[in-house]
Amino acid sequence: MSTFWSEFLNIAANHPFPPMPGDLWSPLDLGSNEFIFPNVPAAPGMPCAGEDRSIYRRGARRWRKLYRVNGHIFQAKRFNRRAFCAFCQDRIWGLGRQGFKCIQCKLLVHKKCHKLVQKPCSNEHVDPVEIKDDANGESTLGRASSVRSRAEPEPALAEPPPAPRADELEPGSQRQYSLDDFELIRVIGRGSYAKVLMVELKRTKRVYAMKVIKKALVTDDEDIDWVQTEKHVFETASNHPFLVGLHSCFQTPSRLFFVIEFVRGGDLMFHMQRQRRLPEEHARFYAAEISLALHFLHDRGVIYRDLKLDNVLLDHEGHIKLTDYGMCKEGVRPGDTTSTFCGTPNYIAPEILRGEEYGFSVDWWALGVLTYEMLAGRSPFDITHAHDNPDQNTEDYLFQVILEKTIRIPRSLSVKAASVLKGFLNKNPVERLGCGENGFMDIVSHPFFRSIEWEMLEQKQVVPPFKPRLEGERDLANFPPEFTDEPVHLTPDNDTVIADIDQSEFEGFEYVNPLLMSLEDCV
Template sequence: MIHGLARDTGQSGVGWEKDKKKPQVLHLTSPDAPGGHLSWTPEIKPCDFDYLRIIGKGSFGKVLLARHKETTKYYAVKVLQKKIILKKKEQKHIMAERSVLMKNIKHPFLVGLHYSFQTTDKLYFVLDYVNGGELFYHLQRERIFLEPRARFYAAEIASALGYLHSLHIVYRDLKPENILLDSQGHIVLTDFGLCKEGLEPNGTTTTFCGTPEYLAPEVLQKQAYDRTVDWWCLGSVLYEMLYGLPPFYSRNTAEMYSNILHKAPVLKPNVSNAGRDLLEGLLQKDRTKRLGGKDDFLELKYHSFFSPINWEDLMAKKITPPFVPSVSGPTDLRHFDPEFTHLPVSSSLCTDTLTVTSSVKEAAGAFPGFSYGPPAEHSFM
């Protein structure tokens, strides 16, 4: 999934336009912050970028490959339409995504945020550009991955989830569409719109969210759940990598939900004993008995399935990835869906010339504290 787009590209997303006029960028600081107020500043603007291609699309807008004019660096710019977010009452999810992105900057397997800013009617995330393709794309092409390759991806994903849990964040939407490969073949986890922040190790939450194929039984039953939902999802993704389909998949959604609640996963012998044992532990329907239920990531880290992994080397990206996507450079879009890349980039991306109505004012002020820029030494300039 490209920074917030589901399998049907309808879950969340982004939206844009371009022109010669220089809009002013609305920077909003929290009213609770010192000097918190609405202020207009020319620091960073939509027109600071050249927008080259659409690389993803969702219900709130688009993701674009963009090149910063001054530095010529490439970024994925995710642009959200405020009025659609407000209409769907999704402000909290958007602000949670921004908050989580702020915390993820230093982890090797989580997408990094460089800037967030807003105009009167749009929100902008300037993110790491990752062009090795979704894990979903590669899995579709190859059907299954051999165990060493699946182990490598599962280890990088598990370390990213463990890091989020250490920050009291539960990811809640792990699936192959949200897992990207970079140009070297490493995992990059993206799309933090469904994250739950502030969940202590023994804490629970009850919001019904996720993607049908990967829902944990406790979520499906609308029971309280905890961070172990992420380990269930990892089990589902690992199973899909090794066997070609999610563990309880059926085209009939009601049947699939029944399978999740009542059926044991079918573990065929083409997977090692350690692999099957790990899957059984992760796909344990009782979350209190699930692998990761007591010591979280450490339980996975020391499982025999991961014994070939040197975790220090993994975190330092010293392990050679088992597969390197063929990309000739940043403008090579062969691993993106042509359904998006063939769309024309709007010629109005730099405009922000709305008539100021009461609804525009509401949208303008609905996302206080959204804007972010790195310390001066890390900025574009």
């Protein structure tokens, strides 16, 4: 059983009493009349006795795919050095994860060749084909003939040269940042492998958010690819009003740092926990701005794949900004598909659960789930009395519900709202709203969005229906206290851990957004 459900059941067991009027609502209520915490908060927005809000926020995950052939267990890998296929002897070319590698014997093959491998896996490490230099310095193809036990240590790699420091750059070259350039102010978020801080750039006194990732947690080839993808999407997102953009990237021997826009209005999860459900006008406004953000990403070949209440932020005016691009898939052209099983369980589209190839359709499904939560005040997949049956408190059961359950639209919603929810939550991606021949234009022309002036909306000329209460640019009243109450510090580096990190994997991570830099130079 997952950690989330274990915590959930422990809390439910400690609060067996029926709900009282005024109970704090959360989007994870099991039914329209059932509440997790059966007592009244001291004041609106305050936690109930015994409440731990961290259980509401469920992180997205990738389920790794393995391919079993003739005893080998192949996994898609990225090779940062020249590698050659053990079957056809040709070089493994390409971007991203170019080939397959057996996780037991380390055999390298093309994706197209992995099913043709005849030699069974020996569970022993076999040196891959490598490049050797001859006496004239020219590269020649050679194969190491020795077989090394997995227990034997790997040969040491040459240590890459350290990245240049800011004070070592040539005059006039692009400015680089380091941790010394920022003052760490407060913790504002935490994920499965990252911490988010509010920071101030000392030179300009501008406030930013800083996402900090420990390299030791992303040394797997696939994890490194995801970090690079997140960086690329952050760069792309810097040009859109409803996407969180990037200021700069830098690294230390132990950590990676993304300096991004600070969006201080809090996320929709935080506000939904206080309002139960949103008026239809509010939900329409947020859904329309999210649609524009998703359409922008899709036009640039990016599937977002992690739309949820936690990742929809409100700025100081009340406009939305999507954040967290760690689940994104890049380089998707019209008609292209992918098959990675990933996402936050409650928002995963049926085609992903069925193991089918999918495209941009999964983002429109997630928007349907999120819009349902805004309008109805609960998930479309809530299971009544699920806490009475442990068999229903599993991800497998949730996935079964997503695949098979008929989604019931609350009668309190308007006909137009019910229609748009049915359109987004169509289990057939071909018939889903936003996935037809007209694509995004089907969403624009839907009766639910008829009152939206799309051009004015994209230019942020439509007044948001709700403006967060803020007393200044450093006001953190809209951030969960379980984050903001944490001490602001980074744990000291462990030399032993750093020694095990291949620093060459992170070469070229540094980046400075030229647009933001020009604005700062005007200060």
